[in-house]
Amino acid sequence: MRKIIIFSSIFFCMLFITIFASGQDLLIKNGTILTVTNGTIQKGDILIVGGIIKKIGKDIEAPEGMKIIDASGKYVIPGIIDSHTHIALSAGNESSEAITPEVRVRDVLNAEDPSIYTALTGGVTMVHTMHGSGNPIGGQNIVLKMKWGRPAEEIIVNEAYRTLKFALGENPKRSNFFTPVVRYPQSRMGVNAIIRREFMKAKNYMEQWERYEKAKNSKKSSILLIPPRKDLRMEALADMFRGKMIARCHAYRADEILEFIKLSKELGFKVVCFEHASEAFKIAKELEEEEIGISVFLDNWAYKVEAYDGIAYNAGYCTKKGVLVSLNSDSSERIRRLFNDAAKAMKYGGLSEEAALKLITINPALQLGTEKIAGSLEVGKHGDIAIFNEHPLSAYTRCDVTIIEGEIYFDRAQYLKEREEMEKKKAEEEKKKRGGKK
């Protein structure tokens, strides 16, 4: 294992800027393995070769020299996936205009955002990091792995869906902010109207190009053909029409969710998931029929009017009604306790342990289009794993190790060891200082 420690002289920082190589080999032994999709294996082993899970079972022999983690008495689960965050970015919203599908959060990745480390400490290995909710049509989102210490381009998950952020309700209306200028739209009517307008424009734009291409290919025309202007904003929406990109829509109220579904059908683009969806329980039937998921807070609510019906039963109830539900953090703090939120879905909604765990593993993976590589412990998937000291749905649990592609990115034991060494060293230094003064 190539483990370069930069600036070992800076003792304190040593803990946190360790760089690892990718696609490692690793054997996890004797853990209680919660596979999420294939039940629980007591005292089981997981073999990861080249970053990929090769074997799950009992008594797997480690090839010579392979790194082994002893997970006796511990719980091994797939790395947690957060379907809605804004971490690892150096910008949040392109707030200057209401319609900005041309902007891409991939252009403002910041792999040095400490929130990545925070995510790891909560067992999170993959996140969907999104444009903010200030615009009816925001920007293009991205899926990242929490490879702390790696450059931005290496943490992008290319297998994931390309998604575009939409937002309805109070935020695009700018209801709760002071803004220097009054911006259209200021009502839910306006939000829908402006989305419709832009898609119609995009349709027109596509037609222009089609006509141009046709004319160019027909040998009859001898006139000089001027190509239409290439417009990135329209191109992004055209990609929605082409099905190359799908919508993730920030929405709280049941009515606006239904209206947006209608709008997406009218215009002809696909919406895969509603964000927050506080009132989804009111329309679980429609969501189930349309096969549209929701990505919600378990119980964060009543921070604004449109979240006032955001009951804690939402996730559990919708799950039971057949809606694909994931729990998100939307925060660089909540991200480290998504497993606590999942446990609450057992109390509020009566989900089984397995169903509760799915809310933070395979369900978000399905919503992100990364279910082939993540979201459960299965042979062939990436070795993205979190190890907990207690059952991950216990209130007394703690993430001890977080692994991405067979590589350990967070190890509490190591952290404690280094912290202790550092504290010792600091104490010694202070002693010296005091001694020197006397």
Added chain:
Amino acid sequence: MKKKVIIFTALLILISLFVFSQEKSPKFTAIKGATIIPVVGEDIPEGIILIKDNMIEAVGKDITIPSEAKIIDAQGLFVYPGMIDALCYIGLAEIGSLRSTVDYRETGRINPQLRTVEALRPDSVHIPIARANGITAALVAPSGSLITGQSGLIKLFGWTPDEMVIKSPVAMHIEFPRIPRRRREREARPLEDSSKQIEELKKILNDVRYYGKGKQAAQKRLLLSHPDFDESLESLLPVVKSELPVMISVHADKDIKAAIKFVKEEKLKAIFFGVEQAWRVAEDLGKAGIPVIFGPLYDMPQKWEDGYDGIFRNPVVLHKAGVKFAFSSRSSTLAKDLPYHASKAAAFGLDRKEALKAVTIYPAEIFGVDKIMGSLERGKVANIVLADGDILEQRTNIKRVFIDGKEMDLSNKYTELLEKFKKRN
């Protein structure tokens, strides 16, 4: 003449007493078969808890249950005392973004005259939700800058504010500046410490003392001019007399040290709140004997140097240093999450029993109400929670809740909305 009046009054009292006791013969309720976790003392498997009216009459194994008692079979359940949220805004704030529903902060820096219990809304949707999760009492506190007002301890049941109030005021609240956090690519604001605030407070307390002395002197000697009424100084009189503790919201290690010095010099009774970096000065806190109330553990450490688990290990370190503490939700919408802050600390090394105490008996002790609440003991008010598991676990369901011996209706906005829309299909 006088005699007649006295006899008459005595008669009246006697009659009324008779009527009263006639109407209200004691009501007994017995909870049977559950594991009782009294918090103080050992757990009692398959124990009995006897409630007489609003009080706990007996807790134990061999208890004779009066024949008229209502019996609750709680086989397989666990009985806990109701939890106490040591600082929250429940009943004072409904919807965060809606200023018209938020009443726990006032404008201005010096507001000792404010009393949170006077803004309490018994009908808040957040109260039944917290109650349904086993929280039966809460300290409702003000927020703002510097002197923010007086908190009150309430029970989470009552039709009017007065019915809810257990004790008010409980403390005079003071807020020191927080460490500003870096946000995105903007540079952190320069660190502000509490020295200015302390200076300002010292001046005010000095004024209060003069004001108090002036009042006293004027009462004794008629010719002396009475100091002009001043609501701030007046409200602070109990503080300088050490009758009313101050609760100082203080965060950074340096500031905590300064605050310890401050309360010592001013001879104040004090409770600290927040104390995110207290683990750095645990010894000082332990020596000073000042109890603390943690803010929610669902929070980030103040600085990167605190380590990712700085907030979580704080209670562990303080416990070792002998500091008494309680947990709080510092919320209205999520006051129901109080137990999980305690179990979070337990996940990072705090003894589980201590964690439980820090949401029951410790807050009662800190607020001086441990004689009447905070544990399951004879003579205490019957605030009782029946759960199907560990009350600090998210997975656990709360089955029944008693406040003042009365069984609570556990329905709330969550359940009502859910039931309403269950009918849709």
Added chain:
Amino acid sequence: MKVNKCFSFIICISILFIFLSISSSARVGPTYAIVNCKIIPVSAPEIPKGVIIIRDGLIESLGPSEVISIPEDAEVIEAEGLTAYPGLIDAHTSLFIELPKKETVQTTGSPLISQEKESGRYPDVMVFKVLKPKKSKIESFHKIGVTTVLVAQEKGIYTGQSVLLNLNGDEKEKMVIKNPFALHISFSTAKGVYPASVMGTMALLRQSFLDAEHYNTYKSFFIKAGKGIKRPEYNPFLEALVPFTQDKKPIVFNCKNQEDIKRALGLIKEFKLNALLSGANEAWRVAEYLKKAEIPLLVSLDFKPPYSSIYVNQGEELKKKAEKEIYPANASNLHKSGVKFALTSYGLTTADKFLGNIQNALKAGLPKEEALKALTIHPAQYLGVGNLIGSLEPGKIANVILVSGEIFEDKSRVEKVFVDGVLFKMKKPPQKAKAAALNIAGKWTGTVSGPMGELETTVEFEQEGNKIIGTISSNFGIWEITEGILSGEELDFTFIAKIMDETVEMTFSGKVEKDLIEGTVDFPGGSAELQLKKAPENSF
């Protein structure tokens, strides 16, 4: 009122700067023969003892003393003990640029609501037109051996077109080597209009490159067709872009951090641009990419870590370390990775800091000969003037500096500077910390007077040996004095003024006489006089 005026004078460093007293101008001087000096031509081996003949602004010849004969008409300059180097090139500065006047907006009510609008799109701004050469600045650059600078503006996303100047006097027309040199682009944002975020900026850049292409195509179609096509609408913004995006004149991307470098590399690849990268004080972190891309690199010697850096997010200790040790090693790390680069003062406020940070980079492991190349031949090549400057060769422009001792060293100093063959003699040896002649600790009061008014000020000094610290206070706040030194009777100090949200570095230099301190406060783009009198004891 008075105060307000002065305030605006300090912050709005404006165009009012007309009374420059520089008299010397670019002229063709006499023919010079520099004799008996060590010659470091950079492009050729060192000549231990040689002669350089300068005629008509160019290097006529150079070589060992035995080989070169001294022309009759030459003015002989005895340079025994001195070393001749090519004049240094600072390939990215904002020298002579006065900060644009900030429109103070009357905000009623919430200060959060600002009506300020800045489009950030200034591709047609010619830096040449806005710059105002200033003698003192030129002198400060000569003092460290810099003869040539690339001047660019910083404000905006498209920040304008830079100009390459030879510091041969104060007439800007005579100074120009190349104008415009390049279009400069920063990954910053607009204010009040699109884009408000860097992701918007990226979209804007991509869209405007596409638009420039489309505009150009349309125009050429229009010309080709002769008639029958609607004439294209004139667009000054795109007009300004076309020479750079279509005709591939150079574009300089200002890169504040490693992500900016990646952004720039992506755009260069996508739009096939002829580009340079500047700033790049985090370049070592993406050395692999830079090596592959082979894009000319103008590395700033500003060692302040960018806000997004991992080194500023993990505690104060690391942040300090980063500025002192990690970032200064940028150049040396790049060199080790086999990446070539030029060094610039981009982001630094004074020439002295530039020299200081060159020294820091050397301390951090950059070989001296590499540093020299990075300030001579590399920038010359990158700026497309490798045939004119950057080394000592016959036929090249006579930018020559004579240094006592070795260049960049603390003890050595630049004695004479030739720019375009014009000789500039350095005034006096640099102030090297003499003992303080007197104690100035205590309170001083006085006034700052500039072209727009006066400002009452109080200064409190603390003194330890010849080191001075303290505070300077006025109606605008209390600012800390750092890096102060009282050398003999000469007092120099620096303070960072925070006015509104802007921080402005100001330097004072002047003299102390008993109870009087007099001197000049320099700030970016202007200066003011400061006079202080010792406050009587116990006065408040």
